[in-house]
Amino acid sequence: MAQKPTKTRASAKAQIESKIKAAARPRQRAVQERAEITIEKIRVAAIRLFAERGYDGTSIREVENVAGVNRGLVNYHFDNKEALWKAALDQVFGLLETHTKDRAELYRDLPPKERIAYVIRSQVRFNAAHPELNQLMMQEAKSDTPRLHYIVDTYVRPIMEWLQHTAMEALPIEQDEFLYWYYMFLGSSTTVYSMAPESKLLFGVDVMEEKMIDRHVALTTEFLLTRIGGETAK
């Protein structure tokens, strides 16, 4: 997607040279379908493995194995491990971004209280459908790395700010209390899915089942809407 297949076999440095030549070059070709399939298989595997084992715990060879593609293809389609990580992350967070924007649009004309309820509901569903996102996030949020800065600046902050506005408009939350509301929201709506294998072991229940998710949605919504301290809404 964000790939530059403009390299013959001379590596990255030759890009400038390649660009100069491009002016005089008549030939220009599209990405082939088989490549797109390969890239997609690699991306899917990368998301799973990065989410499950973290950046350092994931090896390129393993990604290739899980993806079922041949040795060397990751380094061809994605220049290096860092770029692969970024591609995986952009895919997952791009999904969240789209989802959030769609919902913001959809619920725009609802009364605040009702709107935040829908937001919570749809967010829980999203987390259930995409546990990798929170898993990736937890991997990175633990230490102050360039990768964390990238995620926060690019994806998390805008979503958080919109959520803050939406929540504080509907609920009697103080400005400096929102931080906790936010993490309670996050924790309440993601933990059970991020830890799905544990919950299976511990309670013998598959929390990914539709009926289970419904229940979780209901409880979380009630939970987060009930104003702390007894009040109900603004």
Place this chain on the structure above:
Amino acid sequence: MAQKPTKTRASAKAQIESKIKAAARPRQRAVQERAEITIEKIRVAAIRLFAERGYDGTSIREVENVAGVNRGLVNYHFDNKEALWKAALDQVFGLLETHTKDRAELYRDLPPKERIAYVIRSQVRFNAAHPELNQLMMQEAKSDTPRLHYIVDTYVRPIMEWLQHTAMEALPIEQDEFLYWYYMFLGSSTTVYSMAPESKLLFGVDVMEEKMIDRHVALTTEFLLTRIGGETAK
């Protein structure tokens, strides 16, 4: 602690042989203090690194560097990486186990509602003081590995069952609802600490500060005690 320094340089297999010889051997010596210091330094470093980077993402050399001890000492004091992980984990979960038992004892004679309030409060404080525990747990809870089985069977289940008893005695939670209450409790009380670097970036606030923790305790308690649906207690 659970170490067996009874190896000359012949590795694990020689333990039986070593035991036989032990009967005829007159000399028997205690663990030296310098060794205990080394072991402790390694354990501390291991907890931090395993929590931060996961099992596969942590290298023995890195543990030794962070611990500030010489190459080879990890493999001397802990037979292998797996044993090191188990030692780190036992340390952290042992702390939780002790903490939980102490509190159970301490709050035994309180009325149920009050007891669960204290339990929540003390649990939040514990999570703030030991974010590595939840980080380690999140690392392992994501996939069904032998390591997860070990943690759940040894530490998590007993604590969960006691918590279930304590919570259901005090709050109107249905049997099959408890799962969600549990993970909301977990998520609400740990996420902000596991993701402390993110919250610093996102809100510019150090959530580990005592005043902040107090606030979190208050909110979480109110949150989790407010009966879903409007009721208050049994």
Place this chain on the structure above:
DNA sequence: ATCGAAATTTTTCAATTGCTTAAGCTTAAA
């Protein structure tokens, strides 16, 4: 003091890591 075990230090080794190179093979534009 001194002997031997415990602990540390230093080397060594095979396997795995990220990454590069060099061929070969497909495919689509000319």
Place this chain on the structure above:
DNA sequence: TTTAAGCTTAAGCAATTGAAAAATTTCGAT
């Protein structure tokens, strides 16, 4: 059909990995 870009395959590299072995130092019971 040609032909070069796009793609795949395979081999190889230096660095890092977990683990063990060897060499050396420290320490306590005799």
